[in-house]
Amino acid sequence: MKKKWITMLSAVLTGAMIFGLTGCGGGEKTDDVAQGQTDNGKPSFVFVCTGQLGDKSFNDSANNGVTQIAESLGCETKVIEIGRDQTKWEPTFQDLAEEGKYDVIITNGSSSSEVIEKVSQEFPEQKFVMFDTEIEDGKYPNVYAISYKQNEGSYLAGALAALVTTSDMEYANGDKKIGFVGGSEHPIITDFLVGYIEGAKSIEPDIKVYVSYIGSWDDTAKGKETAIAQYNQGVDIIFPAAEQAGLGCVEAATEMNKYIIGVDSDQAMLFKGTDEAKANVILTSVLKEVGNSLVRMAEMEINGTVPYGAYESLGIQEGGTGIAVNEYYEKNVPEEIRTKVSEAQNKVGQGEVQITSALGEDQTKIQAIIDSVAP
């Protein structure tokens, strides 16, 4: 009898796992973007997507980059989605490296850098490219990492927020208060915050910045609650760096007639056609141009100039970060403000402005920056 129950249970669990995995991974779907170009002497690339495509963010941006590599550079590329189950990651990378079919393996380093660091040492002949992470210089000679100066993009967001809150735009009030909502305390999020504060101070030295953390990256309801609490304090524009949970902030802005600055993907354009009310409160979005950075990497790979063993930090100048200039930005943000934002963008691009980076910076200095704008 007991054996029967165990069999039943394992059947149920197996069923759940199959559903779970296909759900998470969207199936082991692979996209053959271009085939049969192996013999043209150009390097080949495989993008291993940890998680799934369709996130309208990093992975999709990387996927666009890979598509461009295939289309405009004529290289062979492939995309593999391996889902969120981290136990499957290492074997997948090992298999790909062992097979050696692709010259370069690309992946999102923010979640898989440990796996890559390990596998890259097992397969010293295989080249790896990680985006959104940094590596120790010289330690991994066959790995190239790309990180993004998110503080430059969010500097522009801060400048825009300060310009909006001091303007006479429809939903702006008299208080010089702006908000920042983070998913949780994390070095990259702090880097966003520091850039945001410095950008805002460059416009309005007396600005007050409310800083809250949701404590989750998925909890949209709590994101909404956190944004409502800030808006009730007289904040009229919030920059949420909280992935999915930030969608709750967007909804709060829509309901309370306030403004939002999106993050990671061009969020206003995502709502175009389906939810104009939301699209109209998202003035712009801070972007990490993962796709651009991969195309840049592929061009360097063709010329053999990729600095393997090191990482590069790409900012506005290299097209690695920036803010979204879309129809909603042009429609909803007055021209005067847009001119000032693009002036700031030029200054940052030309290196005239020094923006503090929270990455590797002393904690007390960061805290002092945050305290300087505390309400």
Added chain:
Amino acid sequence: MIDVILSTDFFFTTIRVMTPILFAALACMVFTKGGIDSIGTEGIMLSCALAGPLGSYITKSAFGGVIIAMIIGALLSCLFGYVTIYLKSEPVLAGIALNTLASGLTIFVIYYATGEKGSTQSLMSPTVANVHIPILKDIPILGAVFSGHSILTYLGIFIMIVLAFFIYRTPAGLRIRSVGENPEAAKSVGINVIKYKYMSLIIAGALCGLGGAYMSMSYVSFFSKEMIAGRGFIGMAAESMGRGTPWGVTLSALLFGAADSLAIRLQLLQLPAQLIQTIPYVITIIAIAVYSYTRSKQKKKY
């Protein structure tokens, strides 16, 4: 500082934050009364949070969405019951399987329904309205705190009162309790154990459905992956903190809601976020400690 906490807005928020926890806690209460493990609450709520907007999109009415969420909740709850009661699998494992299933399956379903894998925002589904209570809304303070909530919030409080009556004052309620406490004894006096287990499964599942629908049709207007974010488990904690009585469970849910809404507000005062995020947990520990202490004192008296 005081005005940030002691405002009508704070109490209003507390009720809003409490509502999903209340539904989860009431569901856990009914599960527990029927002698069923409530660990699957989180997963059932998550599935229902998706069923709600999809249902309201298909039926073009918020009411239809809520009903479909309740039906899906009851069905999943019965599936859990079938696996644990009839197939006698280990409830904790089956519950974990159900929760894992829900987080994967919901993404799978939204991908097929909308082509996205994060949320159902592209579906413009009708949502449950907030209502202002006549007369009450004109009373100062009370009106600002108790009026203007979601219909589901009022429904939740109403259901709590009905359940208090149903479980303790009706024959069916008595049978559910006896089946839950001692199925053999219940069977010996001719009670159909399976029937009453399924009755509590259906009621609890429908309550999970309401909780899920509240999250995605009232709290926010769309489903997003993993949006229950542990509220099902907090409901379990509220159930055991409230010792399974409807009023106790409601008060515990209210306490959790207050702690959460306090934590959100205290951040505005520039207190360290790490410290503030521990508040809900610290309050839980204190409340359970105080409760156990008074209980052990009571026992000593006899």
